[in-house]
Amino acid sequence: MAAAALFRSLGDPSRLAILLRLAEGEARVVDLVAAVGLAQSTVSAHLACLRDCGLVDSRPEGRSSRYFLARAELLDLFKSAEGLLAATGEAVALCPTYGTAATDEDS
The missing domain is CATH 1.10.10.10 (Winged helix-like DNA-binding domain superfamily/Winged helix DNA-binding domain)
Incomplete structure (x- = not known):
């Protein structure tokens, strides 16, 4: 895909x-x-x-x-991502599979 x-x-x-x-x-x-x-x-x-x-x-x-x-569309994508991250608070960063804690453990 x-x-x-x-x-x-x-x-x-x-x-x-x-x-x-x-x-x-x-x-x-x-x-x-x-x-x-x-x-x-x-x-x-x-x-x-x-x-x-x-x-x-x-x-x-x-x-x-x-x-x-x-592609100027990347600017829109980054802006949308910032909005989504603001809306989800720390949920994405704390995600046990993809968050920063999971990334730190993989290092």
Whole structure:
């Protein structure tokens, strides 16, 4: 199912952090590295994944590229997710299967 693949791509904390940073505006890889605190190679790999999924795109700028959200609908999705999280309180974070406690135990 395509929706499952979309949410799986958004479910990775690193990819989500990159997308949320790009929701603020275009960025170079070096900017994303600074924003999300990951190695350049890791950020580049996540960007390649997100580009393959059609969620980000880039344009050349000098010797580097500027990345941006390829779909404005992502902004609506993020806004809807914030509203849903606000409405559910801490229930999602406390979920025994998918919440932060479950994620912390998996680490």
